[in-house]
Amino acid sequence: MRRLLFGCVIFNFLQLFPAIDALYGVQNSLIATQSLNGFTLTTLVNLLSVDALKSYYMLFFMVQLCFAFMGMLGFWPRVSSFVVFFTTINLQNRIYPTLTGGDVLLCLMLFYTGFISEGKKLQNEHFNQVQNAFNRIFTWLCKIQLVIVYAISAIYKLQSPQWLDGSAVQQLLLINEYSFPALQRAVCAAPFLFKLLTWLVLLYQLAFPLLVFVKRVKKYLLFSGVVFHFFIAFAMGLFNFSLVMICCYAVFYDFEEKTALNNEAFS
Amino acid sequence: MRIFKLLITGSLVLFLVVHTSFTLIHVLPENMAPLSIKEKTKNYMAPLFDQGWALFAPVPEVNKKVYVSYSADGKNWSEWKAPFNRYLYAHQSFRASVNAKIVLLQSGALHYLYNENEVQLKQRKNIVGDTSLGYFRVLKYAVQQELQNKGAQVKKMKLLVIYVKASCSEKQTYSIYYPEFEAGR
Numbered sequence: 100m101r102r103l104l105f106g107c108v109i110f111n112f113l114q115l116f117p118a119i120d121a122l123y124g125v126q127n128s129l130i131a132t133q134s135l136n137g138f139t140l141t142t143l144v145n146l147l148s149v150d151a152l153k154s155y156y157m158l159f160f161m162v163q164l165c166f167a168f169m170g171m172l173g174f175w176p177r178v179s180s181f182v183v184f185f186t187t188i189n190l191q192n193r194i195y196p197t198l199t200g201g202d203v204l205l206c207l208m209l210f211y212t213g214f215i216s217e218g219k220k221l222q223n224e225h226f227n228q229v230q231n232a233f234n235r236i237f238t239w240l241c242k243i244q245l246v247i248v249y250a251i252s253a254i255y256k257l258q259s260p261q262w263l264d265g266s267a268v269q270q271l272l273l274i275n276e277y278s279f280p281a282l283q284r285a286v287c288a289a290p291f292l293f294k295l296l297t298w299l300v301l302l303y304q305l306a307f308p309l310l311v312f313v314k315r316v317k318k319y320l321l322f323s324g325v326v327f328h329f330f331i332a333f334a335m336g337l338f339n340f341s342l343v344m345i346c347c348y349a350v351f352y353d354f355e356e357k358t359a360l361n362n363e364a365f366s
Numbered sequence: 367m368r369i370f371k372l373l374i375t376g377s378l379v380l381f382l383v384v385h386t387s388f389t390l391i392h393v394l395p396e397n398m399a400p401l402s403i404k405e406k407t408k409n410y411m412a413p414l415f416d417q418g419w420a421l422f423a424p425v426p427e428v429n430k431k432v433y434v435s436y437s438a439d440g441k442n443w444s445e446w447k448a449p450f451n452r453y454l455y456a457h458q459s460f461r462a463s464v465n466a467k468i469v470l471l472q473s474g475a476l477h478y479l480y481n482e483n484e485v486q487l488k489q490r491k492n493i494v495g496d497t498s499l500g501y502f503r504v505l506k507y508a509v510q511q512e513l514q515n516k517g518a519q520v521k522k523m524k525l526l527v528i529y530v531k532a533s534c535s536e537k538q539t540y541s542i543y544y545p546e547f548e549a550g551r
Contacts, residue, residue, distance in 0.1 A: 114462060114463065114464050115464050115467070116464075117463075117464050118464040118465075118467070118468065121468070121515060122464075122467065122468075127511065127514075127515050128511065129468065129471060129507070129508040129511045129512060129515075130471065130504075130507070130508065131503075131504070131507045140413055140414070141412070141413045144413050144414065145413075188414070192413075194467065194471075196470070196471045196474050196475060196504060197467040197468070197470045197471045197474075198470075199470065200417075200418075200419065200421060203416070203417050204417075207415065207417065210414065210415075225367055225371065228371060229371060229374055232371075232374060232375050232378055233378065236378040236379065236381070236382050239382060240382060240385065240386075243382075243386055244389075247386075247389060247390065247393065247419070248419050251390075251393045251394065251419040251420075252419045252420070252421040252423070254394070254395060254398070255395060255419070255420045255421065255423035256421075256423045258395060258397075258423070259423040259424050259425065261424065261425045262423060262425075267422065267423075267425045269534075270425045270426075270427065270532055270533075271422055271425050271426070273429070273532035273533065273534070274426050274428075274429060274532050275429050275454060275458075276454065276457075276469050276470070276473045279458040280458075286534070287534035290534070332461060333461055336457055336458070336461050336466055336469075337466075338461045338462045338466060339466070
């Protein structure tokens with residue numbers, strides 16, 4: 100999953116590059132900097148709102164890309180995760196009104212993967228066991244985080260009349276930012292189809308937190324999720340969000356099969 | 367050494383439990399986790415782990431557009447323009463482009479502006495906006511900067527935000543008008 104997240108980061112840079120000045124430029128940014136009070140943790144993750152550092156956004160991007168590439172090639176994976184997390188959260192916070200859940204999830208997962216090794220056994224058995232403990236706990240944190248996304252989203256939807264009566268997807272696809280003209284015409288022409296889609300989305304989000312831990316069903320569930328997120332990416336235009344969500348699905352395969360953790364943290 | 371390893375495991379498990387609990391409290395709706403309890407987790411969650419997963423619940427109910435007329439000298443005014451339209455059309459044509467970011471920027475500001483004024487809009491349909499509100503300032507900044515990036519001299523601006531109910535049948539329109547105000551940061 101870590102390499103996929105680094106891939107998302109690299110894609111993000113390539114995507115932003117054509118409008119980098121309009122988003123980050125000192126004179127030309129469409130987004131005002133945030134006001135900060137003193138040197139706090141908030142300031143540390145909003146460095147590009149500090150007057151003296153506003154113009155250094157390209158440096159943040161270069162460091163981010165350098166460590167993302169290094170991490171993808173397998174060099175210093177944990178250090179790379181942390182550095183990419185730190186640069187990414189600063190770059191994201193500078194353009195805070197443009198963020199989606201995918202951006203937030205990307206940062207969270209980068210942070211957690213900073214504590215997960217690639218699975219190489221250390222020479223010292225004691226350190227190896229400590230490493231395994233970190234790997235297990237933070238892998239669980241990644242899984243729990245993704246489960247929380249779907250579970251909480253489902254809870255909010257269960258409290259929303261439009262999701263319960265089936266009109267949510269139809270209404271959403273009538274919003275210009277999350278649709279396009281041909282789709283909007285189809286939505287009005289076939290309302291029952293979109294009612295069905297609404298209930299399917301709700302069912303998927305309710306089922307995910309449980310079924311993703313059932314080995315026999317997991318691959319079908321995740322495949323459905325990939326299809327669902329493809330729709331969100333291309334029909335609704337939330338491309339980055341979908342890309343990150345699909346990449347995060349790897350956590351349900353990566354660490355179980357590739358790193359071959361011990362069953363016991365300590366012997 | 368065994369005790370040290372047990373301490374590490376114990377600490378990690380405790381961290382897992384505490385972090386997950388705080389995250390859940392932070393993201394649950396207010397009717398499930400009262401604001402008073404959420405306040406206690408806020409210092410831990412922000413700024414590294416801040417998150418929200420409402421994800422289109424409630425569903426946005428209006429389409430929105432902003433129009434601007436500006437003046438370089440306070441006397442001669444331009445025609446009304448929709449400064450962010452081109453980004454929307456570009457985004458609808460190619461989903462992976464950076465236009466998505468700019469669309470989200472103006473869409474988010476207009477969405478929250480609607481929420482701030484919803485009661486008034488539903489009562490009176492067309493209102494004069496309050497320029498002191500936070501989301502107006504985000505919108506004003508973005509519009510002004512967009513005009514200046516295109517080479518316009520902007521001394522004063524007027525904004526008109528139009529909301530159209532997203533529906534296959536009824537087409538209710540609302541508007542917020544911001545009469546002439548000074549540009550500037």
